[in-house]
Amino acid sequence: MTVTPTAPLSQAALLIELEPVVADNLDRHLRLAKEWFPHEYVPWSEGRTFDGILDGEAWTSEHSSVPEVARTALVVNLLTEDNLPSYHHQIASLFGRDGAWGTWVHRWTAEEGRHGTAIRDYLTVTRAVDPVALERARMTHMSAGYANAHDDEVLHSLAYVSFQELATRISHRNTGRVTGDPRCEQLLTRIAADENLHMVFYRNLLGAAFELAPSQAMRAVADVVADFQMPGNGIEGFARKSVTMALAGIYDLRQHRDDVLLPVLRQWDVWNVTGLDADGEAAREQVAAQLDGLDRAAARFEERRDARQARRAGA
Ligand SMILES: [Fe+2]
Numbered sequence: 172m173t174v175t176p177t178a179p180l181s182q183a184a185l186l187i188e189l190e191p192v193v194a195d196n197l198d199r200h201l202r203l204a205k206e207w208f209p210h211e212y213v214p215w216s217e218g219r220t221f222d223g224i225l226d227g228e229a230w231t232s233e234h235s236s237v238p239e240v241a242r243t244a245l246v247v248n249l250l251t252e253d254n255l256p257s258y259h260h261q262i263a264s265l266f267g268r269d270g271a272w273g274t275w276v277h278r279w280t281a282e283e284g285r286h287g288t289a290i291r292d293y294l295t296v297t298r299a300v301d302p303v304a305l306e307r308a309r310m311t312h313m314s315a316g317y318a319n320a321h322d323d324e325v326l327h328s329l330a331y332v333s334f335q336e337l338a339t340r341i342s343h344r345n346t347g348r349v350t351g352d353p354r355c356e357q358l359l360t361r362i363a364a365d366e367n368l369h370m371v372f373y374r375n376l377l378g379a380a381f382e383l384a385p386s387q388a389m390r391a392v393a394d395v396v397a398d399f400q401m402p403g404n405g406i407e408g409f410a411r412k413s414v415t416m417a418l419a420g421i422y423d424l425r426q427h428r429d430d431v432l433l434p435v436l437r438q439w440d441v442w443n444v445t446g447l448d449a450d451g452e453a454a455r456e457q458v459a460a461q462l463d464g465l466d467r468a469a470a471r472f473e474e475r476r477d478a479r480q481a482r483r484a485g486a
């Protein structure tokens with residue numbers, strides 16, 4: 172079958188064509204999203220005044236029994252939520268602030284803001300992490316700002332956030348599990364449910380883009396899969412922290428490939444998309460090659476992790 176290549180849609184045309192899909196999915200989101208209140212998740216009566224201005228008790232690591240790896244993950248996840256002004260700037264600049272796109276951008280920002288508020292209140296009241304180190308890390312991280320690799324391309328950004336929201340969901344869920352604190356887990360599970368709805372919103376939009384401009388959508392997916400970085404990758408010491416989290420099974424390459432990339436790609440039915448031009452076909456092959464490469468890298472990591480655990484068990 173000969174496919175007649177059509178001219179690529181401009182960024183403006185993509186935004187206009189996708190607007191009705193945004194409106195539908197915004198309605199869906201508002202129907203499904205449950206209202207919840209950060210203050211209800213925080214055990215305020217356990218809080219104590221800190222040292223400094225009010226001359227309370229200085230923080231020490233013995234104040235909480237949350238394991239070190241969970242503290243690392245909580246800080247990474249909170250700093251990731253904290254960088255919201257940069258994310259808002261990115262998506263508001265790209266998607267605009269008018270119509271259904273604008274309504275979504277603002278709603279999404281408000282929901283993400285709730286996540287940072289809730290986690291910070293929880294960590295401060297329960298003394299799970301050093302509040303001084305946390306505040307300094309927040310200043311450093313936010314001062315650096317955030318820019319994603321394809322910030323001027325609508326479909327690349329939609330592909331990125333589809334994966335990123337699911338990645339964040341998994342990271343929150345698994346972090347909750349390793350805290351060993353059922354109340355913290357309850358909060359992070361609540362946040363993870365929001366991240367899942369965000370993922371569905373973006374995934375549906377890119378799904379519609381696959382029908383509208385299949386080759387452009389496939390190119391976007393291939394580029395994003397090739398250089399995916401978690402939004403918190405600018406956090407000081409991120410490489411070390413992310414290895415710690417991977418070793419604890421909070422977020423590792425296997426989860427990234429099997430639990431984030433694959434289910435989303437399956438929803439887009441990327442292997443059966445028709446009407447691709449030469450670049451679209453090449454992009455699909457690149458996605459397949461990336462998945463193979465990730466499979467090998469994940470297997471190597473798992474071998475090293477198993478060997479490390481075996482050494483520790485024998486030590
Ligand atoms: Fe969030």
Ligand SMILES: [Fe+2]
Pocket residue numbers: 283336339365366369
């Ligand atoms: Fe989210």
